[in-house]
Structure formats: C-alpha cells, structure tokens
Amino acid sequence: MIISFTYLIFSTLLIYFTSLYLKDLEERALDRSLEELQHIYETQPINTISRNDIFTSLYDEQTMILYTRSGNIVTSEPTNQLNDLPIDFIPVSDKVITSLETDDGNFLVGRSNIDTMYWNGYLTVIHPLDNYYLIIRTMVLIALIIGFLSILFTSIVSYFFSTQMVKPIRSIANQLKRIEGEGVSERLSLSTDTEETDYMVTSFNNMMDSLEESFNQQKQFVEDASHELRTPLQIIQGHLKLINRWGKNDPKILEESLNISIDELHRINKLVEELLLLTKNNPRQLEDIETVNIIDEINSRVDSMRKIHPDYHFAVEHSNESIPFQINNHHLEQLLLIFLDNAVKYDTEYKYIITKTKKYIEYFDIIIMDHGIGIPEEDLENVFNRFYRVDKSRSRQQGGNGLGLSIGKKLIENYKGRVWFESEEGNFTKVIIRFPLNEGNS
16 A cells, blocks of 8 residues: 555656646757747748748748738648638737647747737747647557556565464464463464564464573472471461360370460561562662672671570681672661571581682682582583472471572572572582672772
8 A cells, every 4th residue: 555655656746747748848949940040030031031041940730820910820830730720819928838729739829929020020939739748648548558467466466475474373373272271381383484474483482481481480489388388387287286285284285285376477477578578579679789898798797606506616717708789688688697697507417617718809718618418410401490498308497488598599689799609418418609899899
C-alpha cells in the first residue's frame, strides 16, 4: 500500500512537471515563429515576401493569418488549413499568446500588431497542441501500465514472502499451544531458513530454560520452607497437647514444654525474617552507607567470636593496615558473622579459624578459612542455595535454617561483590569474598 501510494505521488509529480516543461517549449516555438514573421512583414514589402520565407519561419502544423486593420484576411499559410480553424479576428495592441480549446483540438494562438511603412494590420499564428497532448497521454498510459505491473509484481512477491514468513510463525504458534497445555518442560523444536525466526526460537527456548529453572527453584523453595516450618510447628503442637493433658497440674512439664515451644517460635520467627530478607529486591539502604575500615570491622567481629567461642583459636592476617570501603555497617557485620559462624559450625575438631584480607589495585579479598570436614566437590556449586546443607545429618543440631549463606551472598552482590568456596574434603574450607575498589574506596 505504501509503495503504491509513493509510486502514485511520484508519477503524478513527474507527469505534472513534464507537462509544464513541454507546454513551455510549445509556447517558445509559437513565440519564435510569431517574432520571425512579424520581422519579415515589418521589414519587407508584402509583394516581395515569398511562401518559402513564410514556411521557413513556421514549425510543422503551424498556420499563419495576415489581417488588415478592418479584419479582412490578406493571406494565410498553409491555405488548405484555414477553413478547419475556427479562429476569430481579435485586434491587439501588442504581442499576445492565448490558449484555445475547440471540438477539433487544443491550440495556442499568438497575435501581434504590425504598424510599419510596409504593412499596417495584424498577424496571427496558430500552433496545434496535438503532439503535446499525445505525449502527456502516452506518459499517463505508461505510468498506469507500469503502476499496475508494479503493484501486481509487488503483491505476488509480498504474498510469497509473507507466506514463507508466516509459515514458521504458524508452526511456532501451534507448538506454543502444545507447550501451553503440557507445561514449561516442553521446548520449541523448529528449524527455519530465516535467521530472525531461528533466533526467536532459540530465545524462546532459553527463556523457557530460565523459567523452568526459576519454577523448579521456587517449587523447591516452597517445599523446603514448608518442611522447615512443619517441624517446629509439630513440636509446638505436641507440647501444647502435652500441657493440655498433664502440664496443667505438673509445673515441671509445663515449664519444659513452654521453654521448648518458645525456642521453636524463635526459630520460626528467625526463619520468617530470613525469608523476607531474601525476597527483597534490594536490601541495600543507600542513606545508611558510610566509609568503614574493613580491617577494623574484621578485628572487631573476630574479637566477638573469641568471646562467644573461647575454645576456638581465631587467627587474623592482614596485608594492609587500612582498607576503606563504602558499605552499610550493619550489612558488613551481618555477612562477617554469617561466614565466621559457618566456619565454627563445621570445624568442631581442630577449632582453628583463619581470617585474612588482601588488597589489590582494583579489588580486595576477605578470606575465612576453617579446618573442618570440608565440602565435597559436587556440593560446591550448591552451597549458596536456600536450605541447602552439606552435612544434612547434623543440620538441626548445629542450628540455623540453611539460609545464612544465601543471605550473605545476596548482601555481597548488592555491593557488586562476589563470593565463592574452595575446599578439600576432610582438610579445609575457604570462603573468598571479593569487593571492587572504586575512587572513593581506594
């Protein structure tokens, strides 16, 4: 449609400006013949002017008429065309060119006044426009034919290409309906010769992979959360039944059941708080960011751990005296405690924890190393998953909900950092926390 409209405008403008140009050429031809004949009759006696002189000044198909002052025709050339031209006598004082439309055709009529010693009268030259209109009609016809053929060709080509393009899209739509009914595990299995549709299929499959992974993680998260909540709720329910049966009259059972129920409620409350923290898009509060000395904060947290676990040996090694970094102080304290507490839980034999810092040009590392049970290689990529525990048999006795490492990782990533574990099973586990240094932190 747009192509046809553009072609219509282009053809119309082309024909219009061509007609103006050709019309100007016709008027110039008439004007030249009129001037040459006027010059002949003004400079020569009429009886000395030959027909050859007149025809030399006329173009093909032109006719000249010489009038007296009273309007009588003195002569005309060619003489055989005079009766076919319905030309009226019109006296003029100067040269005038006008258009004339008749049943016999269209003409340009040039009139001039001759007032010299050789002749006193009027000259008229008639210029037919048959060739002009023939050219215009031919151009219009050619434009219509070319336009029709162009539209026909464009329609055929468009239909062919649209069919080829719609065919894979229709196949994709049919497969999408099947996927809609069968679930997120299905994928598009379609190969086309079009790069765009192949890319669309690949992008859709990648999106479905991510969606399925997110769906499975969400499903696993709900199942794990339900499991974590079910156990303390069952414990509380059991002790409430115990109180209802015997605890009303037995202070010992009453106190024991209430203490256990309160402990389980604390566990539930902590679990809910940690879940809410993980669901927040960005727990980083910009207004609470301040420049802290990483070295001082690590020393402070390690001192606190020494008091809580006096039977452990905590070693500290720093490559610099100061590492300034912009961070929410509470977040830094929280992530340090998460990884120090994790090291303590899994190093119950040697009880030797090492904390190191290393500063580089563009980043700095915080390294916390224990000498505990280690992490199997196949578990390294899963340790940051929610509710995941390496030693599942000892998880409840060690405390925690299995969310600490997930929370720590999220806090680190909010400050454009990253974290990973290196471990040798039965020998050591090392966590490396890396933060980028910027102009304000260097």
